[in-house]
Amino acid sequence: MAEKTLRTPRADAGRQPSAAESSTAVGLDAVQVRFRTKKKDVTALRDVSLGVASGEFVAIVGPSGCGKSTLLKLVAGLLRPSSGAVRLHGEDVTAPRPDIGYVFQRAALLEWRTVRRNILLQAEMRKMSADHARTRAAELIEMTGLTGFEDAYPHELSGGMQQRVALCRALLHEPPVLLMDEPFGALDALTREQMNVELNRIWRETGTTVLLVTHSISEAAYLAGRVAVMSARPGTVTEVIDVGLPPERDYTDTMSRPEFRRATARIRTLLGAASAAD
Ligand SMILES: Nc1ncnc2c1ncn2[C@@H]1O[C@H](COP(=O)(O)OP(=O)(O)O)[C@@H](O)[C@H]1O
Numbered sequence: 013m014a015e016k017t018l019r020t021p022r023a024d025a026g027r028q029p030s031a032a033e034s035s036t037a038v039g040l041d042a043v044q045v046r047f048r049t050k051k052k053d054v055t056a057l058r059d060v061s062l063g064v065a066s067g068e069f070v071a072i073v074g075p076s077g078c079g080k081s082t083l084l085k086l087v088a089g090l091l092r093p094s095s096g097a098v099r100l101h102g103e104d105v106t107a108p109r110p111d112i113g114y115v116f117q118r119a120a121l122l123e124w125r126t127v128r129r130n131i132l133l134q135a136e137m138r139k140m141s142a143d144h145a146r147t148r149a150a151e152l153i154e155m156t157g158l159t160g161f162e163d164a165y166p167h168e169l170s171g172g173m174q175q176r177v178a179l180c181r182a183l184l185h186e187p188p189v190l191l192m193d194e195p196f197g198a199l200d201a202l203t204r205e206q207m208n209v210e211l212n213r214i215w216r217e218t219g220t221t222v223l224l225v226t227h228s229i230s231e232a233a234y235l236a237g238r239v240a241v242m243s244a245r246p247g248t249v250t251e252v253i254d255v256g257l258p259p260e261r262d263y264t265d266t267m268s269r270p271e272f273r274r275a276t277a278r279i280r281t282l283l284g285a286a287s288a289a290d
């Protein structure tokens with residue numbers, strides 16, 4: 013697919029800013045989450061602190077049930093912490109936030125709507141101006157290689173294409189923060205690689221801050237500037253690994269780089285051989 017710049021990219025898009033010079037997009041400070049039900053009392057997260065700079069790409073890995081989805085829901089304002097603070101651009105998150113995009117493992121498209129109208133659903137929910145939304149949707153369709161499929165229905169698309177539609181929908185309102193919860197977990201290995209390459213490019217072009225939850229160690233190390241490794245429940249961030257690679261990453265070249273190997277080996281060690289899912 014030809015690389016196209018559809019919007020003027022921010023001069024600093026894709027660059028990893030140092031903590032001192034940039035604003036913090038997402039901040040979690042000593043966060044604890046407890047779920048109390050009639051039968052049990054589950055501590056999902058304990059003492060989680062993490063700062064993500066504006067424009068940064070951070071991946072989150074950890075065993076099943078360690079609280080990764082819970083962490084994203086806190087940032088989106090869909091859940092409140094039992095204690096500690098969650099901030100978005102320095103503001104306490106107290107309600108669902110309109111200024112984020114969310115992509116899940118399942119594309120969750122409406123079967124009776126075309127690609128374009130699935131993407132425009134975001135505009136309808138947010139009452140965006142119709143003209144602006146259509147222009148932006150057209151840009152995103154081109155950026156994600158969906159040109160020619162605007163009028164197709166979800167059942168006519170491959171799994172990878174459906175996830176591209178979900179990504180377009182999540183990016184329509186140009187959210188400064190994109191949350192992704194195992195977005196490529198249901199795709200075959202080759203499609204997943206292609207989606208990784210596209211996501212790296214889209215991130216660099218848009219300058220969006222990304223928090224990606226993934227089970228794939230190589231996906232985390234290929235895409236992220238930093239990888240937060242979590243422990244088993246009650247989950248906490250055990251270590252944040254600096255991958256140490258430039259933002260623009262050729263897939264094959266990256267896989268053979270010593271920085272990539274060092275990062276994946278460290279993640280694997282932290283997760284423990286038994287739970288390494290790659
Ligand atoms: N709404 C809820 N009520 C009770 N327990 C929950 C709720 N949501 C998540 N949990 C529990 O919290 C823990 C963390 O869940 P989750 O964040 O979904 O983990 P992960 O995404 O890392 O697999 C799990 O033990 C899960 O069962």
Ligand SMILES: [Mg+2]
Nearest residue numbers: 080081082193
């Ligand atoms: Mg989850």
